[in-house]
Amino acid sequence: MNPIPEGNELMELSKARELLARPSWGVWSVSGRFTAVDSVAELGFDWVCLDAQHGRWDDRSIVGSIAGHAGGKIPIFVRVLSSNVALIGRALDAGAAGIIVPMVENAEQAAATVDASRYPPVGKRSWGPIKAYGEASQAVGERVEPFLAVMIETATALNAAESIAAVPGVDMLFVGPFDLSLSLGLELDDMLHSDAGPLHDIVAAARAAGRATGAYAGDPARARRLREIGFDLVAATTEPDLMQRGGREVLGILG
Incomplete structure (x- = not known):
């Protein structure tokens, strides 16, 4: 039996699992600001992803932001820097409800990410929550697992x-x-506006295996198109995009 999370963390894990069964909109966070998650949660999006690959999120800011997230309102995902076992485990120890792993190109690499993100006997993840040594989170029982997404970003991965x-x-x-x-x-x-091709092939491969699909859009127009193609969990916007759109609206009101 595996350790189970408690309180907000369990709620966020459950919400993350629910997202695998329905379409959802998220925000891609690049700022590394501790307040980013709560700001996004108030806007009504379904989830937020902290980008530690191309954004400013690092170990310290990820741990601080997840630990400080008030109320467990939305699941927090982390795109880790790489498929490194230690990085995956560290983000999950911090309380991430899901991990998005970049540049996975074959089944062997995908299996290695599963090993890194799952406790034995399924995987090889080491247990050691950052949040609460000595507290109730050390109880044992059935566990709600964080979800694991692997990124298809190359021709090799597509094949x-x-x-x-x-x-x-x-x-x-x-x-x-x-x-x-x-x-x-x-x-x-x-590629986006083709009626067939790589994006459609990825959706078909996921559906055939009973997997969910996700995609980074970065703006609402691309997000709508990705949803039309069949992607479920879509990063519809980024923090900079939200700020720019909000700023233009304010300036328009001011005249």
């Missing part, structure tokens, strides 16, 4: 999408459309 999706413990295929378009030598807009 292996079916085998990646089939790996037990992988919950979601998550697309980075910018990197994927670069790898394939395609214009992003052409």
Whole structure:
């Protein structure tokens, strides 16, 4: 039996699991600001992802932000810097409700991320929560697992999408459309607005394996198109985008 989380963390894990069964909109956070999560939670989005690969989130800010999130209103995901076992475990120890792992290119790499994100006997994750040594979180019982998304971002990964999706413990295929378009030598807009092609193939591979699908959009227009293609969990906007749109609205009111 595995240790179970308590309180807000358990609620966020349960909410994250629920998101795998329905479409949802999220915000991609790049700022590294401790207040970012609560600010997004008040806006009504379904989830927020802290980007530790291309954003300013690091170990200290991830731990502080998740620990300080008031009320467990929305699940917090972390895109880790790489598939490194220690980085995945550290983000989960901090209380992340889900992990998004970049640049996974084959089933073997996907299986390694499962090992890093699951306790034995499923995986090899070491138990050691940052939040609460000596508290009730050390109880044992059935556990709500954080969800694991692996990113399909290269031509190699696209060719292996079916085998990646089939790996037990992988919950979601998550697309980075910018990197994927670069790898394939395609214009992003052409790839997005095609009636068939790579994005449709990834959705089909996920559906065949009973997995959810996710994608980074970065703005609402791309987000709507990705939803039309069939992606479930979509990062519809970023903090900078929210600020720019809000700023323009304020200036428009001021005249």
